[in-house]
Amino acid sequence: MENDGPLDPKTNGRGQDGVPGAVDIREHRELIAQLMSAEERGALLTTIMDACNDALVSTDLRGIVCSWNLSAQRMFGYTAREMIGRSILELVPEDQRQREQEMLAGIQRNGQLDPFKTQRLTKHGQPIEVLLTVSPVRTQNGAICGLSQIARDLSEQIRSEAKNAMLSAIVESTDDAIISKDLGSIITSWNRSAERMFGYTAGEMIGRSILEIIPADRPQEEPMILGRLKNGEHVEHFETRRLTREGKLIDVSLTISPVRDGEGRIIGLSKIARDITERKLEEQRKNDFIAIVSHELKTPLTSLRSYIQLALARTAVRADLASEKLLARAEAQTRKMSAMVHDFLNLSRLEEGKMELDRSIFPLAELMEEVVGESSILSPGYRFELECHHGPQTDADRNKIGQVMTNLVNNAVKYSTAGALVHISCRIVGDEVVIAVADQGIGISPDDQQRVFERFFRAGNDKTRYVSGFGIGLYLVSEILRLHGSSIVLNSEPGKGSVFSFALPLYSGPAQGASLIS
Numbered sequence: 001m002e003n004d005g006p007l008d009p010k011t012n013g014r015g016q017d018g019v020p021g022a023v024d025i026r027e028h029r030e031l032i033a034q035l036m037s038a039e040e041r042g043a044l045l046t047t048i049m050d051a052c053n054d055a056l057v058s059t060d061l062r063g064i065v066c067s068w069n070l071s072a073q074r075m076f077g078y079t080a081r082e083m084i085g086r087s088i089l090e091l092v093p094e095d096q097r098q099r100e101q102e103m104l105a106g107i108q109r110n111g112q113l114d115p116f117k118t119q120r121l122t123k124h125g126q127p128i129e130v131l132l133t134v135s136p137v138r139t140q141n142g143a144i145c146g147l148s149q150i151a152r153d154l155s156e157q158i159r160s161e162a163k164n165a166m167l168s169a170i171v172e173s174t175d176d177a178i179i180s181k182d183l184g185s186i187i188t189s190w191n192r193s194a195e196r197m198f199g200y201t202a203g204e205m206i207g208r209s210i211l212e213i214i215p216a217d218r219p220q221e222e223p224m225i226l227g228r229l230k231n232g233e234h235v236e237h238f239e240t241r242r243l244t245r246e247g248k249l250i251d252v253s254l255t256i257s258p259v260r261d262g263e264g265r266i267i268g269l270s271k272i273a274r275d276i277t278e279r280k281l282e283e284q285r286k287n288d289f290i291a292i293v294s295h296e297l298k299t300p301l302t303s304l305r306s307y308i309q310l311a312l313a314r315t316a317v318r319a320d321l322a323s324e325k326l327l328a329r330a331e332a333q334t335r336k337m338s339a340m341v342h343d344f345l346n347l348s349r350l351e352e353g354k355m356e357l358d359r360s361i362f363p364l365a366e367l368m369e370e371v372v373g374e375s376s377i378l379s380p381g382y383r384f385e386l387e388c389h390h391g392p393q394t395d396a397d398r399n400k401i402g403q404v405m406t407n408l409v410n411n412a413v414k415y416s417t418a419g420a421l422v423h424i425s426c427r428i429v430g431d432e433v434v435i436a437v438a439d440q441g442i443g444i445s446p447d448d449q450q451r452v453f454e455r456f457f458r459a460g461n462d463k464t465r466y467v468s469g470f471g472i473g474l475y476l477v478s479e480i481l482r483l484h485g486s487s488i489v490l491n492s493e494p495g496k497g498s499v500f501s502f503a504l505p506l507y508s509g510p511a512q513g514a515s516l517i518s
């Protein structure tokens with residue numbers, strides 16, 4: 001067919017008379033007339049009009065509606081029966097009718113008009129924003145006999161534009177740096193706070209790799225984050241450091257989420273970076289304070305304990321039972337204080353990244369006996385049961401594992417009532433030894449179970465209110481075990497009790513001076 005060829009560039013697809021598509025339409029009409037009856041042509045036209053998502057309306061030159069498709073009915077609420085024969089101006093808000101009439105008259109004079117945004121009224125008087133394309137309808141000889149109007153409902157588009165504008169305003173006004181990047185780590189957006197935090201403008205960073213702000217000693221971070229997100233994991237409050245334009249390192253907390261397309265495929269990442277430099281400095285000051293205070297307390301406390309032990313020995317010689325009892329209590333209190341100071345020292349070492357393990361091979365039963373022995377002196381009102389068969393040995397830091405056990409046993413006592421049983425056990429499971437401390441105490445609610453290993457966390461309820469503590473014991477327990485490549489497991493039921501357990505590697509070499517108990 002001749003007309004299937006490219007548009008004539010001189011007429012830009014218009015007929016010789018300058019009327020858009022005039023020649024094409026005439027030829028098409030003839031062809032269609034040969035192929036279809038008038039009835040078939042009408043049915044085809046109605047089907048096409050009704051299948052269209054836009055409102056398609058035709059009017060005569062006075063603006064009287066001649067055709068009205070299904071989308072027009074959906075959009076404006078009038079049926080074709082209601083609208084055909086009525087003026088199209090009924091859809092136009094009163095204050096815009098004059099302008100609309102002038103515009104329609106202009107089309108009749110000058111032909112096609114560019115699509116424009118305007119308002120229409122629904123049957124219920126509700127205004128809707130539409131994009132209107134008005135074209136003249138021509139007779140075979142090119143004379144304008146009516147108008148066709150295509151109205152596209154812009155409500156959804158306007159809503160989503162408003163939503164986008166709101167989101168952009170939030171992104172631009174927040175104090176956090178919000179950055180998006182594609183899967184190749186190329187930055188695709190960079191908000192004002194990112195400019196402030198890192199010193200680069202959006203213009204400078206969009207199109208560049210995020211690696212620009214990742215310190216050279218952390219090359220593994222980006223692939224690690226990508227890997228976790230691809231596995232469907234979330235990355236929240238990931239604390240790390242980033243590099244500013246001036247080469248300064250700043251502490252940031254990152255929350256990274258995948259950006260997905262309509263089919264749910266990950267097409268990029270959005271990253272929220274919060275500057276936590278101030279918080280880190282505050283933590284540093286706190287750690288320094290804890291380190292200094294505990295260090296200063298350690299020496300006088302050791303002397304105090306020695307003097308009490310000396311006095312105890314003298315009272316024993318003099319058989320002064322009353323003084324001996326009082327001094328024994330004083331000595332127990334200094335032991336408790338020493339344990340606290342020890343915890344604080346370890347906490348500050350841990351925070352400084354200076355906690356190191358001093359591994360050796362030792363029998364677990366012996367250490368457990370020591371811990372239980374100490375606890376029975378400090379908490380005589382409780383029953384301790386030690387169960388450790390086979391005398392297993394392990395390869396770990398004896399002092400620190402002792403501290404883990406002491407903390408767990410002390411907690412078992414602290415959060416139980418006097419007379420309760422504290423059961424400490426070890427058993428071999430495969431190539432590991434599982435150590436467990438079970439109590440019959442107040443238990444821990446499921447919500448608190450998620451948090452008890454956080455630094456400074458203390459469950460706040462009626463039962464714990466009067467129990468003293470700092471909320472660092474379990475944090476130290478979990479961190480010490482983490483350094484050993486192990487982890488703490490908690491099973492607890494409020495009102496029934498708790499079991500804390502952890503596993504250490506079973507050393508199966510020759511015994512290292514083990515004292516076996518069972």
Ligand code: ADP
Binds near residue numbers: 452471472
């Ligand atoms: P502290 O005992 O000094 O508060 P921890 O870090 O040792 O700090 O424990 C954190 C919190 O966990 C405690 O405040 C307490 O609420 C809860 N907890 C720890 N051990 C037990 C236990 N055996 N039974 C019940 N609650 C416990």
